[in-house]
Amino acid sequence: MARVLVTGARGMLGRRLVEAFSLRHEVIATARCASDGVLSLDICERADVAERVARVAPDWIVNAAAYTAVDKAESEEALAMRANADGPAELARAARASGARLLHVSTDFVFRGDAREPIDESAAAEPVGAYARSKWAGEEAVRRLLPQAVIFRVAWLFGPDGKNFVDTILRVAREGRPLRVVADQLGSPTFTADAAAAAVAVLESGIEGTVHAANTGVTSWHAFAEEACRLAGLKAEIQPISTAEWPTPAARPAYSALRNRVLEEKLGLCQRPWQEALKDHISRKSGT
Numbered sequence: 001m002a003r004v005l006v007t008g009a010r011g012m013l014g015r016r017l018v019e020a021f022s023l024r025h026e027v028i029a030t031a032r033c034a035s036d037g038v039l040s041l042d043i044c045e046r047a048d049v050a051e052r053v054a055r056v057a058p059d060w061i062v063n064a065a066a067y068t069a070v071d072k073a074e075s076e077e078a079l080a081m082r083a084n085a086d087g088p089a090e091l092a093r094a095a096r097a098s099g100a101r102l103l104h105v106s107t108d109f110v111f112r113g114d115a116r117e118p119i120d121e122s123a124a125a126e127p128v129g130a131y132a133r134s135k136w137a138g139e140e141a142v143r144r145l146l147p148q149a150v151i152f153r154v155a156w157l158f159g160p161d162g163k164n165f166v167d168t169i170l171r172v173a174r175e176g177r178p179l180r181v182v183a184d185q186l187g188s189p190t191f192t193a194d195a196a197a198a199a200v201a202v203l204e205s206g207i208e209g210t211v212h213a214a215n216t217g218v219t220s221w222h223a224f225a226e227e228a229c230r231l232a233g234l235k236a237e238i239q240p241i242s243t244a245e246w247p248t249p250a251a252r253p254a255y256s257a258l259r260n261r262v263l264e265e266k267l268g269l270c271q272r273p274w275q276e277a278l279k280d281h282i283s284r285k286s287g288t
């Protein structure tokens, strides 16, 4: 049994990581503010990070804390950099000092978006936009300070906690409001529970370096929305639109589907297709 310190434990992925690691390990959950069972830890505060890590003496540190407001980051790049690059660097320093292993969560958005087939861990990153640059800077800082760290990339997250695309689509569809969804951005939806289970397997296996952990399959936001409505038994007219028809402050990659080559080849772990995970998510929510 390992002692695992999880940061960002109240986020969408953080909650599932706490749940998944708790099945077999001792978990110390931390978030920016303390509350029942969760200790306080702002990952950007060097002294606090060093002290918390020294006190807890974790075997593994799992970093799910991040600045995740993709569009807002365009006007708050310094804040995004602080949380997504400086914070992970502090964790890497503390992990190095204490001998802990570090798994740092990152994103498909580090890719430019011009690939034509699912992108594996060896592909070169070329982040576009402030959020993407900050996440890439975090990856680079962690690699430089702790080369044996795991950079764990996920994509298009959905799950039972927090605001996410699936829940927004289902709410609007239930309200009978019209839906227009971008059909020319392709990616790999990822169920937070599946990603969390993969994170446990990765740390238990001793794998180092970059690991992709999306659900398998490639889809557009539009087809993702249609499948969510179909599985929820909702009849909704969803108009496919282009990225140009839905302008956002931050540019998003047109194609960022991930291939989990390391999980598959080194661990023999094949993530299930996103449609199966989505079905699971929707049936858990409706209690069926």
Ligand SMILES: NC(=O)c1ccc[n+]([C@@H]2O[C@H](COP(=O)([O-])OP(=O)(O)OC[C@H]3O[C@@H](n4cnc5c(N)ncnc54)[C@H](OP(=O)(O)O)[C@@H]3O)[C@@H](O)[C@H]2O)c1
Binding pocket: 007, 008, 009, 010, 011, 012, 013, 014, 031, 032, 033, 041, 042, 043, 044, 063, 064, 065, 066, 067, 068, 083, 087, 105, 106, 107, 108, 109, 135, 154, 155, 156, 157, 158, 162
């Ligand atoms: N959501 C996606 O679709 C997606 C896709 C690909 C990759 N990812 C990556 O997956 C990871 C988890 O994302 P998520 O969607 O679960 O994010 P989330 O729900 O926004 O959770 C992030 C958590 O980090 C906390 N946090 C922010 N700054 C912090 C700091 N300085 N110290 C401690 N905690 C801090 C936030 O707390 P506050 O509420 O106090 O700010 C929040 O609870 C991130 O690395 C993200 O980049 C997400």
